[in-house]
Amino acid sequence: GDSVTQTEGLVTLTEGLPVMLNCTYQSTYSPFLFWYVQHLNEAPKLLLKSFTDNKRPEHQGFHATLHKSSSSFHLQKSSAQLSDSALYYCALSDGSGTYQRFGTGTKLQVVP
Amino acid sequence: DPKIIQKPKYLVAVTGSEKILICEQYLGHNAMYWYRQSAKKPLEFMFSYSYQKLMDNQTASSRFQPQSSKKNHLDLQITALKPDDSATYFCASSRDWGGGAETLYFGSGTRLTVL
Numbered sequence: 478g479d480s481v482t483q484t485e486g487l488v489t490l491t492e493g494l495p496v497m498l499n500c501t502y503q504s505t506y507s508p509f510l511f512w513y514v515q516h517l518n519e520a521p522k523l524l525l526k527s528f529t530d531n532k533r534p535e536h537q538g539f540h541a542t543l544h545k546s547s548s549s550f551h552l553q554k555s556s557a558q559l560s561d562s563a564l565y566y567c568a569l570s571d572g573s574g575t576y577q578r579f580g581t582g583t584k585l586q587v588v589p
Numbered sequence: 590d591p592k593i594i595q596k597p598k599y600l601v602a603v604t605g606s607e608k609i610l611i612c613e614q615y616l617g618h619n620a621m622y623w624y625r626q627s628a629k630k631p632l633e634f635m636f637s638y639s640y641q642k643l644m645d646n647q648t649a650s651s652r653f654q655p656q657s658s659k660k661n662h663l664d665l666q667i668t669a670l671k672p673d674d675s676a677t678y679f680c681a682s683s684r685d686w687g688g689g690a691e692t693l694y695f696g697s698g699t700r701l702t703v704l
Binding site for chain 1: 593622624631632633634637645647679687689690691692693694695696697698
């Protein structure tokens, strides 16, 4: 069945260093991929999404490219900020129109 | 102003009791969902509704019953509560159901603790 894998549970970075959070997926149909961010004691909210191969949506300095050949949708940012500390979820929806499946999440901790 | 209102924010219940979690959305969306977030299973899908009709149910237990009295309203009734039900329950909505590319908008959650 469809699934999303986020291999890192916790990523700790020094402010100013680049961010890369991994997301790979398995999908029977044409996938729609999402990144949601959840700050402490807040609701998850959309960061960015994509369903077009090799396109790179960007938001708040973050970007992710959907690579269907490698089934990946890694989240990147060139320079981490303290305010980026949060829980990041990769999510998948497929063309059959069912619910979004979420990965286990990666907690990003940015330190001075 | 919050566009998806969940009540209560915190809820403490005893094992075996019954509780109702309230959700109303004011985004004009046609689809609503319940997700559960716990230490064991972060953001686990439970139910989806479209125009007050149940579209998908991934909750194995019949102790969880969604109730939709209006299109913008989706409550979650939980009976015979167990400590394992302790989690934060998020209500979410999207403009439509089944489009694949629909963004989910989440409420602030109800944190349920079952003693």
